[in-house]
Amino acid sequence: MPFINIKTNVEVTAEKADSIKSALGLAITAIPGKSEGWLMVGIEDKYKLYFKGTEEPAAMVEVSIYGNASSNALGVLTSNITGILLDNLGISTDRVYVSYMSTPDWGWNGSNF
Template sequence: MPYIDVTTNISLDKEEIDALKADLGDAISLIPGKSESWLMINIRDSAALFFQGSGDKAAMFDVSIFGSADGGAYDELTKRICAISADKLGVPADRIYVKYSEYTHWGWNGMNF
């Protein structure tokens, strides 16, 4: 049950959103036991997002998962997200943050896991 919330100050068209979604869908499998089949993604473009006092291209990736993962998996996913950000958004790795949150309670379909 992963969820990725992407916020960027870049305006994206439908094709760019679809490409970003597809790449993140592939990347989530770097966390053991996670797959695109359970992945929910929210992409917010054209945000009033500033980093280091600048409105230059920037992005925030907030990754939430049910359960936990080891640091190595997060390291690999961060590398992949940085590459995706550079490729799909034109945002360099030093202009993004990637944040991870782990949850023990996650609801779906009227129940909790």
């Protein structure tokens, strides 16, 4: 039950959004037990975002997961995410932050897991 939300000051076309969504579906498998089958992706483009005092292309990526993941798995996922944003939107990897939130409680379909 992962959720990946991307906020970026770059415009994201429908074609690029679909490409990013698909790439994230593969990338999430860096975390054992996670798959595209339960992945939700949000993309907020043209977001008013400043990094290092400029409006150069940048992104803030928030990853929420049900349960826990190892630091190694999260490191692989960070590398995958930054690579996806570089390849699809031209955002330099040093202009992307990725934050993680793990929770033991996750609601779906009217109840919690």
